[in-house]
Amino acid sequence: MTDTPTLPATMKALVLHSKEDLRLEERPVPAPGPGEILLAVGSVGVCGSDKHFFHEGRASSDVMTEPFVMGHEFGGRVAAVGPGVETGRIGERVAVEPLVPCGTCRSCRRGEYNVCPTQLFHGVPGAEGALQEYVVVPAGNAYPIPGEVSDDAAAMVETxxxxxxxxxxxxxxxxxxxxxxxxxxxxxxxxxxxxxxxxxxxxxxxxxxxxxxxxxxxxxxxxxxxxxxxxxxxxxxxxxxxxxxxxxxxxxxxxxxxxxxxxxxxxxxxxxxxxxxxxxxxxxxxxxxxxxxVMRYRFTWPTVIAGLAAGRYRADELVTRRLPLHEAHRAWTEPPAGADVKTIIRVGSSDT
Incomplete structure (x- = not known):
C-alpha cells in the first residue's frame, strides 16, 4: 500500500447478518492489492435489490448465505493504491462500476461482460459493498468524475x-x-x-x-x-x-x-x-x-458521467432522503416522510 499516514486502522461498516438484521460494526481498514484502489466511500444509493436482501435474504438469483455489506451504487475518493496503480490517483474523486467480470470467458471475450457467468458484483454476496467507510475495488472500475458532478450523482451513475x-x-x-x-x-x-x-x-x-x-x-x-x-x-x-x-x-x-x-x-x-x-x-x-x-449494463460509465457533467441527466433532483451511515438502517425500517424516489446514504460525502 502507498504510504498514507492519515488512514485509520479501523472503520465503521453496516453488515447484514440475516433477514432484517443490520448491525453497525467496527472492522479493520482493508489494504488494496495489485491493480486495486482503496476507496474512501462518499455517497451510496439504496436500490430495490438492497431492500429485497434486507427483507427476504435474496435478490433474484443472488442469495445471502453469510453476513455481507450491501451497497452497489457508490463513489468516493481514492485513499490509497495497490502495486501497479499510479500514486497520482490518490485524492481522485471517482464513480465505481461494481461489476467485476472474469475477463477470460467467452462472454467477456465477446465484449458481453455483463453476462459473464462468474462475475462478481460489489454489494451482493461474494463481493463487499460500499456501506462502510472504506472498500477495495479494481482500479479499472473507478472512473474519474468532474467537479460539477456531486457525490450523490456519482453514486447514481450505476442507476x-x-x-x-x-x-x-x-x-x-x-x-x-x-x-x-x-x-x-x-x-x-x-x-x-x-x-x-x-x-x-x-x-x-x-x-x-x-x-x-x-x-x-x-x-x-x-x-x-x-x-x-x-x-x-x-x-x-x-x-x-x-x-x-x-x-x-x-x-x-x-x-x-x-x-x-x-x-x-x-x-x-x-x-x-x-x-x-x-x-x-x-x-x-x-x-x-x-x-x-436487461442484465445490468456494459460500457456505460463514461457516457453517463459525460451526460451528468453536461446536465442531460438531472440526478440530484431525484434524491428525496439523505441519511448518515449511523442512521442508514432507517432506509429499510422507516418509510420516508413525503415523496419517496431515491434514498442516499452519506458515508463520507463532501456534498452539502
Missing part, C-alpha cells in the same frame, strides 16, 4: 447505467414513442435517457402521485395505470409505442404492457419480479413484439 443500457437494448432513437412502466429511479432515468436519445414522446405509468409529479417535471405524460392510459386515448395508442421500458417487474404490468407496443416494436424488461412469468403470446407471435432482457 443511470441500467436505464442507459435498457435504452440501448430497446434501440431508442429520434422520433420514437416510449412507454415507461414504473416511476422509481430506474424509470425516471429511463425517461431522461429516452429524451436525451431523441424520443418524440415518453409516457410514464406510476401509481404514486409524488413520482408522477417528478415525471411531469422531467417532461413526460403520466398516468396512474395502463387502464387509465387506455381510457385516455393517448395519441401514441393509434399505432402503438415503439418501445416499452418495463421497470416494475410486476407480472400483470409486464404482460399488459406488451399489448401497448406497436407491431414490430420492442418490449424491454428491466424490472426483475418473480422468477417465472408469462408473456402475451399473441403480441409476441402475431405482432412480432420483440422481448429483450
Amino acid at each position: 443511470i447505467s441500467v436505464s442507459l443500457w435498457a435504452s440501448q437494448r430497446g434501440e431508442i432513437t429520434i422520433g420514437d414513442r416510449v412507454l415507461v412502466t414504473g416511476g422509481g429511479p430506474i424509470g425516471l432515468f429511463a425517461l431522461q435517457v429516452a429524451d436525451a436519445r431523441g424520443a418524440e414522446s415518453v409516457t410514464v405509468i406510476e401509481p404514486q402521485e409524488s413520482r408522477r409529479l417528478v415525471a411531469v417535471r422531467l417532461g413526460a405524460d403520466t398516468f396512474s395505470s395502463l387502464d387509465e392510459l387506455a381510457a385516455a386515448g393517448h395519441p401514441a395508442l393509434r399505432d402503438g409505442y415503439d418501445v416499452l421500458m418495463e421497470c416494475t417487474g410486476v407480472q400483470q404490468v409486464r404482460h399488459s404492457g406488451c399489448g401497448f407496443v406497436r407491431p414490430g416494436g420492442k418490449a424491454v424488461f428491466v424490472g426483475v419480479g418473480a422468477q417465472d412469468a408469462s408473456v402475451p403470446m399473441p403480441s409476441v407471435i402475431e405482432r412480432e413484439v420483440e422481448i429483450r432482457g
Whole structure:
C-alpha cells in the first residue's frame, strides 16, 4: 500500500447478518492489492435489490448465505493504491462500476461482460459493498468524475447505467414513442435517457402521485395505470409505442404492457419480479413484439458521467432522503416522510 499516514486502522461498516438484521460494526481498514484502489466511500444509493436482501435474504438469483455489506451504487475518493496503480490517483474523486467480470470467458471475450457467468458484483454476496467507510475495488472500475458532478450523482451513475443500457437494448432513437412502466429511479432515468436519445414522446405509468409529479417535471405524460392510459386515448395508442421500458417487474404490468407496443416494436424488461412469468403470446407471435432482457449494463460509465457533467441527466433532483451511515438502517425500517424516489446514504460525502 502507498504510504498514507492519515488512514485509520479501523472503520465503521453496516453488515447484514440475516433477514432484517443490520448491525453497525467496527472492522479493520482493508489494504488494496495489485491493480486495486482503496476507496474512501462518499455517497451510496439504496436500490430495490438492497431492500429485497434486507427483507427476504435474496435478490433474484443472488442469495445471502453469510453476513455481507450491501451497497452497489457508490463513489468516493481514492485513499490509497495497490502495486501497479499510479500514486497520482490518490485524492481522485471517482464513480465505481461494481461489476467485476472474469475477463477470460467467452462472454467477456465477446465484449458481453455483463453476462459473464462468474462475475462478481460489489454489494451482493461474494463481493463487499460500499456501506462502510472504506472498500477495495479494481482500479479499472473507478472512473474519474468532474467537479460539477456531486457525490450523490456519482453514486447514481450505476442507476443511470441500467436505464442507459435498457435504452440501448430497446434501440431508442429520434422520433420514437416510449412507454415507461414504473416511476422509481430506474424509470425516471429511463425517461431522461429516452429524451436525451431523441424520443418524440415518453409516457410514464406510476401509481404514486409524488413520482408522477417528478415525471411531469422531467417532461413526460403520466398516468396512474395502463387502464387509465387506455381510457385516455393517448395519441401514441393509434399505432402503438415503439418501445416499452418495463421497470416494475410486476407480472400483470409486464404482460399488459406488451399489448401497448406497436407491431414490430420492442418490449424491454428491466424490472426483475418473480422468477417465472408469462408473456402475451399473441403480441409476441402475431405482432412480432420483440422481448429483450436487461442484465445490468456494459460500457456505460463514461457516457453517463459525460451526460451528468453536461446536465442531460438531472440526478440530484431525484434524491428525496439523505441519511448518515449511523442512521442508514432507517432506509429499510422507516418509510420516508413525503415523496419517496431515491434514498442516499452519506458515508463520507463532501456534498452539502
